[in-house]
Amino acid sequence: MTDTAISVQGLGKHYIIGHKKQGEFRHALGDKLKGIFKPDASEKEVFWALKDIDFEIKRGEAVGIIGRNGAGKSTLLKILSRITDPSKGRFEINGRVSSLLEVGTGFHAELSGRENIYLNGTILGMKRAEIKQKFDEIVDFSGVEKFLDTPVKHYSSGMKVRLAFSVAAHLEPEILIVDEVLAVGDAEFQKKCLGKMDSVSKNEGRTVLFVSHNMGAVQNLCDRGILLDQGKLIENDLMETVINKYKNRFSLTNEGKLIITDDIKREGRGLLKIKSIELIENENPVDFFSIGNKSAFRIEIENLNQKAMQNIELSAGIDDAFGNRMTHFSNNFTEQNFSLKPGNNFIDIEFKKLPFVVGIYTLTLHLTQNGVIDDWLRGVFSFMVESGLYYENGRLPAAGKAQVLVEQNFRLIND
Known part of the structure; x- marks a missing residue:
């Protein structure tokens, strides 16, 4: 028997994206009618979500796959889970695979939780007696016993994740593939899942592929890592080495602080200069932010004038990994006027509760x-947000369902 669990050679996946030609404007109905009689005049672009990926994973390894949003992580897992086919290259899987890529993966919405456990086990090639033997353990781990005979379509996203992970981890897969979906569960359940994955890998000798933006979780669980960026494999090495490469590549310094040197591009008159940016959480310097914590960007500003300078506006824009503007800050909005003394000054841009979901921002x-x-520094500093506690119950929206988090309340009003 080979000791290779997964082998990937020259793997690539592309999609065809259509763009309307510049300046082209037609009525929607006219578009549809014209499309019946004449091919669409849109321009086609080939987008490579993955390109020339090569790696090998041994049996029993726990491998973390990391990278920014849009790096190709989920596409890779979908190919390895045989949900989608590659456009080029080949891969070989030696062993039974259980995947948890999206909330309720592999569930039939009309069937009950009980029926879905047996359905998933059957799909994995297990006999009914084997599933029955694991049944109580699955239900106990998931904590959904009360709703076991309720159709899954009535489950909350958190309940689906609980049951889906429990099924995926307990039905004895030789290879367990888990995407960022665990972020949907509460903090206690996430910890429980990480413990189970650790046990599956270290104690039971099974292979684990784990995609997450939570560097702490990845580093604790995985010995080896793979870094993807823009569809390409950047690093395949020890987990600590890969995480450091990730941070350095996107200016995510280990100290959570960036010194603005003279070689960094900047615009402006220069009587005031930004000297450094530091991440602060609960009054302490940190390497990254966590969702829901009291946080701040500490901005060091040097006044090169010989006297105090008044009427200062400090603005900050935060963009996601795709360059979309998430929010904008300015002390003009808060009507706070600062006087900067000659020499060094510090201004904190504060969040009472950090509202950004897991990811990398600039x-x-x-x-x-x-x-x-x-002074004007465009996209000068990249920082990372990891999972944390925003709502008291620890729950968060599913990956891709939200960009920012807000305080919320529901109130029933009856006549």
Whole structure:
């Protein structure tokens, strides 16, 4: 028997994206009618979600796959789970695979939780007697016993994840593939899942592929890591080495602080200069932010003038990994006017509860005095947000369902 669990050679996946030609504007109905008689005049673009990926995973290894949003992580897992086919290259899987890629993966919405446990086991090639032997353990781990005979379509996303993970981990797969979906569960259940994956890998000798933005969880669980960016394999090495490469590649310094050196591109008059940016959480410097915590960007500003400068506006824009502007800050919005003394000054841009979901973001800073630009640093600092506690029950939206989190309340009003 080979000791290779997964072998990937020259793997690639592309999609065809259509774009309307620039300046082309037609009525929607006219578009549809014209499309019946004449091919669409849109331009086609080939987008490679994965390109020339090569790696090998041994039996019993726990491997973390990391990278920014859009790096190709989920596409890779879908190919290895045989949900989608590659466009080029080949891969070989030696062993029974159980995947948890999306909430309720592999569940039939009309069937009950009980029926879905047996359905999933059958799909994995297990006999009814084997499933029955594991049944009580699955139900106990999931904590959904009360709703076991309720159709899954009535489950909350958290309940689906609980049952789906329990089924995926307990029905004796030789290879367990788990995406960021665990972030949907509460903090206690996430910890329970990580413990189970650790046990499956280290104690039972099974192979685990784990995609997550939570560097702490990945580092604790996985010995080896794979870093993807823009569909390409950047690093395949020890987990610690891969995480450091990830942080360095996107300016995610281990100290959570960036010193603005003279070689960094900046615009403006220069009487005021931003010297450093530091991540602060609960009054302490940190390497990354966690969802829901009291957080701040600590901005160090040098006043090169010989006297205090008034009417200062410090603005900050935060973009996601795709370059979409998430939010904008300015002390003009809060009507706070700062006087910066000669020499070094520090301003904290504060969050009472950090509202961003898991991912990598970039910070743009803009500093003016009396409306004149003194310093402008575009996308100068990348920072990472990891999973945390925003709502008291520890639950978070499923991956891709939200970009920012908000305080919320529901109130029933009856006549």
